[in-house]
Amino acid sequence: MLEIQQLGMSFGGVHALSGVSLAINSGRIYGLIGPNGAGKSTAINAITGTIVPTSGRILWHGKDVARWPQHRRARSGLARTFQNLALFHKLSVRENVTCGAIHAHDDSSLRGVVDTALDAFGLAQIADEPVNVLSLGTRKRVEMARATVANPKLLLLDEPAAGLTGSEIAEFSHRMREFRDQGGAVLLVEHDMSLVMTLCEHLFVLDFGKLIAAGTPDEVRANPAVQAAYFGAGDEQQH
Numbered sequence: 001m002l003e004i005q006q007l008g009m010s011f012g013g014v015h016a017l018s019g020v021s022l023a024i025n026s027g028r029i030y031g032l033i034g035p036n037g038a039g040k041s042t043a044i045n046a047i048t049g050t051i052v053p054t055s056g057r058i059l060w061h062g063k064d065v066a067r068w069p070q071h072r073r074a075r076s077g078l079a080r081t082f083q084n085l086a087l088f089h090k091l092s093v094r095e096n097v098t099c100g101a102i103h104a105h106d107d108s109s110l111r112g113v114v115d116t117a118l119d120a121f122g123l124a125q126i127a128d129e130p131v132n133v134l135s136l137g138t139r140k141r142v143e144m145a146r147a148t149v150a151n152p153k154l155l156l157l158d159e160p161a162a163g164l165t166g167s168e169i170a171e172f173s174h175r176m177r178e179f180r181d182q183g184g185a186v187l188l189v190e191h192d193m194s195l196v197m198t199l200c201e202h203l204f205v206l207d208f209g210k211l212i213a214a215g216t217p218d219e220v221r222a223n224p225a226v227q228a229a230y231f232g233a234g235d236e237q238q239h
């Protein structure tokens, strides 16, 4: 479904991504992990069109979308959430979720699609509240709801569990498995390793902008390069 070939992104002298190649198929949950500054958010930004990569190809259903504007990629089934959230703070929960649905549904079905998502994410009771009064965990659920009403084929989630309670994380995992079982694919960027290891079926590991490992959680955990770069192999070195 998605094939990234030799993706590169430089910010001045900083090589946030270099020569990254990976593939994503439908109906699977993938994890993208790596230390802070490894290039995870940059990868999501390049795939969804927030930034234009310096080099490489992003094949989405066989077409190179690397230079497509963000809205066109969104309409073709790429939906995301942001590490630092990107909601309209003064608008209500319902209005924010509706923003995600407008391009994917016609006027007659819009209201029903939004209501279903508000229910599914436990937001129906607070649909008319402005999002800026809500807790971080609730705002993250609003962003998830907004991403899912766009009919995504691939959901790219940038640290969705940070700041969530245990029960919110369990609920999130349940939603993602449901989405996967309906044929959706997920690319999850997340620091919560127990969540990554239990939810993801396949992992990609970035370190200093390079893909240093890929495979099942067990394979990745056993990879010496990963242990050295990421799990620290006992040392406290920070990247």
Ligand SMILES: Nc1ncnc2c1ncn2[C@@H]1O[C@H](COP(=O)(O)OP(=O)(O)O)[C@@H](O)[C@H]1O
Pocket (backbone or CB within 6 Å): 011, 014, 015, 016, 034, 035, 036, 037, 038, 039, 040, 041, 042, 043
């Ligand atoms: N817009 C930007 N301008 C300049 N440097 C950036 C920008 N975005 C990311 N970077 C740099 O690229 C590298 C990768 O960042 P990022 O993708 O945010 O890492 P991660 O999400 O893995 O923590 C870092 O060195 C970061 O400082």
Ligand SMILES: [Mg+2]
Pocket (backbone or CB within 6 Å): 040, 041, 042, 083, 158
């Ligand atoms: Mg990041």
